Amino acid sequence: MKSKVVFFLTVVVCFLLQSTVMDLISIGSVTPNLMLVLCVSMGLMRGRKSGLWTGFLSGLLVDLFFGSIFGFYALIYMYIGYLSGYAHRIYYDDDVKVPMFLTAGADLLYNLAVYGLQFLLRGRLGLRTYLYRIIIPEMFYTVFITLIVYRLFRYINYRYMNIARKESESIWVLK
Template sequence: MRRRIVILLLIIVSFILQSTVFQSLSIGSIAPNLLLILTVSFGFMRGKKTGLWTGFVCGLMIDMFYGNLLGFYALVYMTAGYITGFCYKIYYDEDIKVPMILIAICDIGYNIMVYCLQFLLRGRLDFFYYLRRIMIPEMVYTILITLVFYRILYKINHKLVELEMKERDSTWLRK
């Protein structure tokens, strides 16, 4: 229960930071995607189920406040969280290289899905302009923010795991 509350608070804080502080720090109208970092990080650190639900809540927040179509971003973020959850048991979460690669791949995938379903279907066919002006700069900016943000998320997750282990081994809770 504690984990769910902490993840929900992290989602709210990340959404507020992404919507306010990082919008004012945008470079050429490109801002980092903190909610994608959060979704991919928890999918990578906790597995498919946590990544799926974290992605759903993150996407639903964007859909409710900024989206034209309810559920579009929820589906995109859920997919990213679920796919990165496959790496949960394969790689160690202390190493930052794998999460950075996963976040870069998910950010490009996220932008391609947004392009295909929101721009391409409206007849805007200049994919390489979108790739050069939006996709690659956002990916680079998101990766740079990942260097700091992932460390914070890792420490929070590590602390939650320690607390869960202490609760599990507590003599008061034994039957």
């Protein structure tokens, strides 16, 4: 029970930081995606099922407050959390390179999905402009934030959610 409360509070605090503080530290109207870092981190540290639920809850909050199509961001974040959970078995705690590469790849997939489903379907074909002005700067900025925030997520995971981690490694849980 304690781990679920800490999990929920972590998602809510990250959402609040994403929607308030991250807008203040934007550079050239590019903000880092803290919710994406959370989904990748939880999927990487705790497995596919936890990454899926983290992504779904994060995306649901984004959809409720900022989304134009309900369920769009929930689906994208859910897939990102689930796919990052595949690296759970090859993950080492102290190595920060794996979360950085996964965050870069997930941010690229996230932004391409947003471009494809929200801009391309409306007839806006400026992929090169979107790529150079939004996708690549946001990817680098999000990876930089991953260096800072990942250690905090790792501390929260091992300090407060250790019981849930044992449950995610059970053979009875969907893998």
